[in-house]
Amino acid sequence: MAETSDTIVAIATAPGAGGVGIVRLSGPRSLAIAETACAKKLPPRVAEHARFRDEGGATLDDGIALYFAAPASYTGEDVVELQAHGSPVVLQQLVARCCALGARHARPGEFSERAFLNGKLDLTQAEAVADLIAAADIHAARAARRSLDGVFSRRVDAIADELLALRVHTEAAIDFADEPLDTLGGEALRARLSQALQAMDALALEAQRGQKLRDGLHAVIVGPPNAGKSSLLNALAGSERAIVTDIAGTTRDLLREAVRIDGIELMLVDTAGLREGGDAIEREGMRRARDEVRRADLAIVVLDARDPIGGRQAVADTVAGVPQRLWLHNKSDLLGAAEPEPEEGVLRVSARTGEGLDRLHAALRDYATGGQAGDGAFTARARHVEALRRAQDHAAIAERELAAEALDLAAERLRLAHEALGEITGRITPNDLLGHIFASFCIGK
Numbered sequence: 001m002a003e004t005s006d007t008i009v010a011i012a013t014a015p016g017a018g019g020v021g022i023v024r025l026s027g028p029r030s031l032a033i034a035e036t037a038c039a040k041k042l043p044p045r046v047a048e049h050a051r052f053r054d055e056g057g058a059t060l061d062d063g064i065a066l067y068f069a070a071p072a073s074y075t076g077e078d079v080v081e082l083q084a085h086g087s088p089v090v091l092q093q094l095v096a097r098c099c100a101l102g103a104r105h106a107r108p109g110e111f112s113e114r115a116f117l118n119g120k121l122d123l124t125q126a127e128a129v130a131d132l133i134a135a136a137d138i139h140a141a142r143a144a145r146r147s148l149d150g151v152f153s154r155r156v157d158a159i160a161d162e163l164l165a166l167r168v169h170t171e172a173a174i175d176f177a178d179e180p181l182d183t184l185g186g187e188a189l190r191a192r193l194s195q196a197l198q199a200m201d202a203l204a205l206e207a208q209r210g211q212k213l214r215d216g217l218h219a220v221i222v223g224p225p226n227a228g229k230s231s232l233l234n235a236l237a238g239s240e241r242a243i244v245t246d247i248a249g250t251t252r253d254l255l256r257e258a259v260r261i262d263g264i265e266l267m268l269v270d271t272a273g274l275r276e277g278g279d280a281i282e283r284e285g286m287r288r289a290r291d292e293v294r295r296a297d298l299a300i301v302v303l304d305a306r307d308p309i310g311g312r313q314a315v316a317d318t319v320a321g322v323p324q325r326l327w328l329h330n331k332s333d334l335l336g337a338a339e340p341e342p343e344e345g346v347l348r349v350s351a352r353t354g355e356g357l358d359r360l361h362a363a364l365r366d367y368a369t370g371g372q373a374g375d376g377a378f379t380a381r382a383r384h385v386e387a388l389r390r391a392q393d394h395a396a397i398a399e400r401e402l403a404a405e406a407l408d409l410a411a412e413r414l415r416l417a418h419e420a421l422g423e424i425t426g427r428i429t430p431n432d433l434l435g436h437i438f439a440s441f442c443i444g445k
């Protein structure tokens, strides 16, 4: 691969001015191009101070040139970095100079794509690179780092290896179709498959949490009009983002706000209060609110602490299908001192005085991290979760077919399950999938 591919170049550092900016080359002509631009020899893995020159010999900038000889580089190809002053103008001139010397502009993700194609990273790890770069908070970053270290990939590979062994065993049994399966180790086969299914269940659960860590929690604030939903959004956001009035039906449009709580980012959405009737605008607002709730990970249900029962009825149907619900009784400051504690699982808060907001923060943090941000969590994507689910479905059918001694059918199902797992780490990949994944990277990565 390294010998035949062309040489790509891109600015590897973030757009805009910076202290230092890096132009990175990868491919067989990298060294020749860089040595011409620097007008000096570049020994591998040594930071060489150099002047970067244009075709007339004039200095574009001075900086560090760093050569990584294939295969000991990020991409597995020859790589050279030109580390210049972080001026976008200088960096663009350096890129143009490299192109004049035979490189071409890299597509988004093309460096990481080459790392994948050269076996430096598997697909899950390459995706983790992009997820690490995009991580909004430390939990997401740590989890992406674990995926990049292969924590997720190794779990997938271990199950895939086991399915492969089961395929081999099953195929072998087919060749002895006259014998009953049990004399061919059928019981052990079934036991191993059932264990593999359990391992897939456990991994699917962790991958779902990992997807949440990557994508961030999507929490929608719902409740009857005037309960204080917009006030609560403002309190959590720390600024007066939403309009608050004492008129029921103030909020109509959805208002999205990325909010950071204890270092964790989550997406909060304020919605129109839910009630019967209302004018055409308000009804459209309620329709949008219900639509948004259907896509939410968490419904934060805000009720007026003085009338929680009535409010609860107004929203019960709407929030029933949400994976998780957090019930709040707001306006606690208006309750009399004799008011009994709310029932288990309800938080009493006041958006006005801030009472109870610390407990709300803690609860939101737990929802966002699945309660287990630390120990071993890794990031995953919807693509991974979906492939795992397909693998589980095929393996579950294989289990039934084995029990019925339908060996041919079981072998085919095991093959499909094995291939679905292979898609996750890219051992088995349709080509269009690759293009799709790497196109979402930033240029220069």
Ligand SMILES: Nc1nc2c(c(=O)[nH]1)N(C=O)[C@@H](CNc1ccc(C(=O)N[C@@H](CCC(=O)O)C(=O)O)cc1)CN2
Pocket (backbone or CB within 6 Å): 068, 071, 072, 073, 074, 081
């Ligand atoms: N300057 C710079 N910093 C960077 C990167 C880069 O490309 N340039 N990276 C870009 O993402 C990340 C590091 N990625 C890298 C991965 C592998 C190798 C490398 O030289 N690998 C060799 C040697 C391994 C070793 O000795 O430990 C190899 O794989 O054989 C270098 C950088 C983060 N920091």
Ligand SMILES: Nc1nc2c(ncn2[C@@H]2O[C@H](COP(=O)(O)OP(=O)(O)OP(=O)(O)O)[C@@H](O)[C@H]2O)c(=O)[nH]1
Pocket (backbone or CB within 6 Å): 223, 224, 225, 226, 227, 228, 229, 230, 231, 232, 243, 244, 245, 246, 247, 248, 249, 250, 251, 252, 271, 272, 273, 274, 330, 331, 332, 333, 334, 349, 350, 351, 352, 353
């Ligand atoms: N005393 C008290 N008043 C509050 C509290 N939270 C909100 N309010 C008041 O209740 C009224 C309604 O607040 P909003 O935040 O607009 O309520 P909402 O749920 O967004 O209402 P709609 O947008 O109409 O659905 C305003 O007058 C707020 O000042 C609270 O904790 N204590």
Ligand SMILES: [Mg+2]
Pocket (backbone or CB within 6 Å): 229, 230, 231, 242, 243, 250, 251, 270, 271, 272, 273
């Ligand atoms: Mg409102």
